[in-house]
Amino acid sequence: MIAYLIRRFGQALLVMAVMATIVFFGLYAVGNPVDLLINPEADLAEQEETIRRLGLDKPIHIQFGYFLAGLTQGDLGTSFVHNRPALELILSRLPATLELAFMGILIAVILGIPLGMIAGLKPDAPYSRFIMAGSVVGFSTPNFWQGLMLIMLFAVFLGWLPAGGRGETVDVLGIPVSFLTWDGLSHLILPAVNVAIYKMSLVIRLTRAGTAEIVHQDYVKYARARGLSPRRVVGVHVLKNILIPVVTVLGLETGNVIAFAVVTETVFAWPGIGKLLIDSIGLLDRPVVVAYLMLTVFLFVMINLVVDIAYSALDPRVRVKRGKA
Amino acid sequence: MSIAADTPLRRFAVDFLRSPTAVIAGLGLLAIALAAIFAGVIAPQNPYDLAQIDIFDGSLEPGSEGFNGFKYWLGSDEQGRDMLSAMIYGLRISLMVSFIAVSSAVAIGMVLGLLAAWRGGTVESIIMRAVDIQLSFPALLVALLLLAALGKGVDKVIIALILVQWAYFARTVRAAALVEIRKDYVTAARAAALPPSRILFGHVLPNVMPPVLVIATVQVANAISIEASLSFLGVGVPITQPSLGLLIANGFDYLLSGRYWISFYPGVALLVTLVCINVVADHVRDILNPRLQR
Numbered sequence: 001m002i003a004y005l006i007r008r009f010g011q012a013l014l015v016m017a018v019m020a021t022i023v024f025f026g027l028y029a030v031g032n033p034v035d036l037l038i039n040p041e042a043d044l045a046e047q048e049e050t051i052r053r054l055g056l057d058k059p060i061h062i063q064f065g066y067f068l069a070g071l072t073q074g075d076l077g078t079s080f081v082h083n084r085p086a087l088e089l090i091l092s093r094l095p096a097t098l099e100l101a102f103m104g105i106l107i108a109v110i111l112g113i114p115l116g117m118i119a120g121l122k123p124d125a126p127y128s129r130f131i132m133a134g135s136v137v138g139f140s141t142p143n144f145w146q147g148l149m150l151i152m153l154f155a156v157f158l159g160w161l162p163a164g165g166r167g168e169t170v171d172v173l174g175i176p177v178s179f180l181t182w183d184g185l186s187h188l189i190l191p192a193v194n195v196a197i198y199k200m201s202l203v204i205r206l207t208r209a210g211t212a213e214i215v216h217q218d219y220v221k222y223a224r225a226r227g228l229s230p231r232r233v234v235g236v237h238v239l240k241n242i243l244i245p246v247v248t249v250l251g252l253e254t255g256n257v258i259a260f261a262v263v264t265e266t267v268f269a270w271p272g273i274g275k276l277l278i279d280s281i282g283l284l285d286r287p288v289v290v291a292y293l294m295l296t297v298f299l300f301v302m303i304n305l306v307v308d309i310a311y312s313a314l315d316p317r318v319r320v321k322r323g324k325a
Numbered sequence: 326m327s328i329a330a331d332t333p334l335r336r337f338a339v340d341f342l343r344s345p346t347a348v349i350a351g352l353g354l355l356a357i358a359l360a361a362i363f364a365g366v367i368a369p370q371n372p373y374d375l376a377q378i379d380i381f382d383g384s385l386e387p388g389s390e391g392f393n394g395f396k397y398w399l400g401s402d403e404q405g406r407d408m409l410s411a412m413i414y415g416l417r418i419s420l421m422v423s424f425i426a427v428s429s430a431v432a433i434g435m436v437l438g439l440l441a442a443w444r445g446g447t448v449e450s451i452i453m454r455a456v457d458i459q460l461s462f463p464a465l466l467v468a469l470l471l472l473a474a475l476g477k478g479v480d481k482v483i484i485a486l487i488l489v490q491w492a493y494f495a496r497t498v499r500a501a502a503l504v505e506i507r508k509d510y511v512t513a514a515r516a517a518a519l520p521p522s523r524i525l526f527g528h529v530l531p532n533v534m535p536p537v538l539v540i541a542t543v544q545v546a547n548a549i550s551i552e553a554s555l556s557f558l559g560v561g562v563p564i565t566q567p568s569l570g571l572l573i574a575n576g577f578d579y580l581l582s583g584r585y586w587i588s589f590y591p592g593v594a595l596l597v598t599l600v601c602i603n604v605v606a607d608h609v610r611d612i613l614n615p616r617l618q619r
Binding site: 011019023031137145155156259260267297300 | 454458461462463465466469470471473474475476546550553554557558559560570573574576577580581583585588589592595596599600603604
């Protein structure tokens with residue numbers, strides 16, 4: 001087990017190192033951030049002072065050396081644009097992204113499971129076909145365009161909800177959250193729905209497949225035979241058993257939610273880490289991009305690791321297979 | 326029944342034609358592909374020829390007529406480009422990028438997958454470890470970061486797409502090839518002292534094609550979607566070669582003032598293309614799935 005963990009962490013470090021190096025030198029080759037940052041009206045001495053302060057006067061391999069030296073002390077560099085440590089900047093934007101992801105998954109589960117169960121219980125009914133057709137469209141619709149259409153419908157034509165931004169936030173334990181004020185909530189709904197639709201299609205499919213299989217199991221027949229109300233049979237006996245695959249897949253999809261938050265946050269100007277990444281790429285803010293990359297690689301490796309360990313704890317067959325490999 | 330009627334291809338065609346949904350989606354896809362290939366002939370206007378567009382016809386609503394009597398069926402954008410024409414040209418770029426990317430990814434994945442299955446040992450574990458790592462990160466995010474490092478450009482989008490897609494094919498090909506290599510015909514070919522390249526590409530390869538085909542179809546849809554997202558985010562194709570994704574991004578600025586058509590119609594085209602591909606892929610998978618064989 002320990003050897004396995006060490007190997008996984010070794011892999012994670014390798015991926016982080018390779019990606020960080022590519023992106024570090026790549027961004028350097030793409031363009032000079034100074035051109036975008038410096039006030040064109042500043043005189044030459046001021047410009048040179050800025051370049052020196054950002055450390056951009058040194059050759060790239062020296063800059064890379066500084067970056068590596070900083071890493072050993074847990075310093076991922078300072079943002080060129082915001083003049084704050086990159087890691088601190090990203091962490092300050094993280095709550096907004098997590099709130100969005102959490103709301104999205106919540107909506108997907110609350111709506112997706114009942115819809116999937118309906119479609120699974122009565123697979124030939126017209127409304128079931130409608131639900132399944134909807135889930136195919138939800139699956140295929142490009143996320144960013146779907147966001148634009150939500151804005152078009154609910155913000156521009158109907159005027160019910162704001163088109164972007166985060167709105168008023170309230171601090172809970174020092175972390176700003178939106179969902180406690182009406183203004184914040186109204187800003188949160190559209191982006192959260194945009195995140196939710198794809199996940200919901202996924203949940204509907206999983207739930208439908210699970211329900212269709214489970215209703216024919218003996219224990220469901222027995223529950224019916226005992227004279228339990230259909231509501232109780234479906235709500236307890238069926239629901240409990242379809243939750244296992246749904247929870248597993250949603251756990252695996254958490255990382256994807258964060259990745260796709262880049263799109264949703266850009267569409268709705270939601271101030272999370274995804275928007276920060278896109279803005280930083282546009283402004284060639286190398287320290288922020290590299291820090292974002294290292295943080296997400298780390299996050300993904302951790303998610304995969306937790307899922308793997310949970311699997312081998314739950315399913316002995318996986319453990320045996322790994323022992324051989 | 327004649328012998329010709331029972332070739333695998335013929336059987337495949339017969340099975341495919343049995344589903345009306347798949348046939349409609351297939352025809353839709355054919356029409357879309359033809360429109361993209363013959364964009365120059367079909368489009369009412371060349372939207373990137375400055376002599377043909379008129380700034381005074383900018384931001385016209387769908388169905389309105391321009392000053393010279395030109396009918397803008399789907400409206401025009403800020404520069405006075407006919408949206409319908411811009412969409413057909415955009416479709417061409419979207420399809421071209423994903424088609425080149427997926428076929429290259431298939432070629433690379435196939436070679437590496439066959440190599441892994443044939444050689445085994447260290448070669449296999451290096452290739453498959455790389456596949457595992459690659460597949461544990463979302464394609465969009467990897468492509469986004471690669472493009473941040475590579476810069477904009479059609480060629481760079483293609484490179485990024487190949488890099489995020491080869492692993493699917495390598496994994497599929499290896500799994501299928503491992504099964505094939507144990508079969509008698511491969512043993513016979515080995516006994517005949519054929520060179521490994523001949524055995525792998527001449528004998529094993531044709532037999533691992535069915536699953537590769539299915540995944541390739543799905544991946545074309547994925548590639549179109551990822552390319553559109555990347556272009557929307559501003560790291561994809563350059564403004565001089567707008568794909569459907571970039572057209573939608575351009576329309577974003579005008580959406581809030583109610584000029585919806587600049588974003589709306591390219592998105593519909595994108596959605597229809599993706600749904601058609603997914604329906605066809607679903608059906609092809611059903612046909613090729615041995616467990617569903619009648």
